[in-house]
Amino acid sequence: MLVIVNGTLIDGSGRPPVANQALVIEGDRVRSVGALPAGIDLRDDRHVEILDAAGRFVMPGLIDAHTHLSYGYPVIPGEGRGRGPTRPELGVLKAARSAQRVLRSGVTSISVPGGTWFTDVGVRDAIRLGVLEGPRIHCAGRMIITYGSIEDDEPSWLGTPDHGVGVLCNTGDEMVTEVRRQCKHGVDFVKMADSRSGEVQTLAREEIAAVVDEAHRRRARVAIHSRGAGSTRAAAEAGVDWIIHADLAAEADLVAVAEAGIPILPTMTFLAMVLEASGRYGQETIQMDVGRMKRHFDRLIRVVEHARQLGIKILCGTDTGNNLFMPFGELHAKELEIFVTYCGFTPMEAICAATRDNAYVMGLPDDLGVLEAGRLADVLILTRDPLADIRVLQGGQHVAAVVKAGKRVDLERLGGDAPLALS
Ligand SMILES: [Zn+2]
DSSP states (O other): OEEEESSEEOOSSSOOOEEOSEEEEETTEEEEOSSOOTTOOTTOTTTOEEEEOTTSEEEEOEEESOBOSSOOOSOOTTSOSSSSOSOHHHHHHHHHHHHHHHHHTTEEEEEEOOOSTTHHHHHHHHHHTTSSOOOEEEEOOSEEEOTTSTTOOSOTTTOOOTTSSEEEOOSHHHHHHHHHHHHHTTOSEEEEEOOSSSSOOOSOHHHHHHHHHHHHHTTOEEEEEEOSHHHHHHHHHHTOSEEEEOTTOOHHHHHHHHHHTOOEEOOHHHHHHHHHHHHHHOHHHHTSOHHHHHHHHHHHHHHHHHHHHTTOOBOOOOOBTSSTTSOTTTSTTHHHHHHHHHSOOOHHHHHHIIIIIGGGGGTOTTTSSSOSTTSBOOEEEESSOTTTOGGGGGGGTTEEEEEETTEEOOTTTTOSOOOGGGO
16 A cells, blocks of 8 residues: 655646645555544554645646657668658667656657557557556557658658558548557547648548448547548537647637537647757758747637637647657647637646646546546656646656556666667
8 A cells, every 4th residue: 555645735636735644555546545544553663654735745646648659750871751761670779768768757658540550559568567667658659641641751652660650541441440449559649640631631521430430330530630621620519529629620620629519639839949940950950930830829828828718628739759759758748838828728727737637638537647546556746836837747857756557767777868879
């Protein structure tokens, strides 16, 4: 039994912070919060481990709803083009190392919308089996794409090699077959990629619906990359489980999303970091249209505000790992700062988005994200108050302790800084 005594409890439900006597954890779950239950003897050190959080802040472990573990950045000489390392062996080891960095920064769960091979499935299972320590992972496989979609990066005569992040499926039948293949290999959800950057739709609504139908039949869910208004509307009508970005959605599109009860995962951190990185490395080096990214960022501020007015749930994710300038363990809480600074969230609302609300993308909406009796015991203890300054959640710099599924994480064990090539 692990008992966290003292500390200010921010339980993730949105309730105001309270001084807490004891958070009792038995096995992988919270047994109680509040007063220490009768019958527990804190002096019984054979059965009770005590973690004193006096003067500290106790909250649910963070969930990043958008992290990629198996993209291939940085590009290694001799490796192929595309987003992934061509050698799966190297990709798996990098992903495993990166996962450990994520957990030690206070992020106890990540949702992974796409990667190479079945790397993320493998790392997820290795963590589950206790082969290595890492965050809880809920993952997709390679993204379902068509000619011209995001991640269709090779000439058509080469197609999409297995080390790519996308897998070409140019008909509904091919998509359904790919859903079946990915489900066979254990994905938690299917990632589709529509409208690379704007209004051009690369998937038909019927195709999205066919994927949703097949995935749901196999108890997998569907998330979609959608920047354009038309694809956001089509995704809502086809019944996907969450929409990633939705930057260009207009009023009527958001109404359709609200009616379908689908959450939006805007992922503004990536856009903010493109702007920052272009200042640091130059636009040529990062090979991205910075002006367009700035416009998307500004549009997203309005989309998020508007979506919240319509009662659409906003999820909190960063796109960590999708590029060289998106390092693991550093940015997972940057989205909360952006929500507070630009989108009218209070710090408490931002914390709830990254805990209680993000539990949805882990497939555990009633089990994760709130510290109350019966739920999974993922706990983050901070030396500073995140409600006073939301930035203290970033980079693990104020983390005093991390507990995942009732077990304390050894914050020292990873040791040293991984060189850039492994980050
Ligand atoms: Zn992404």
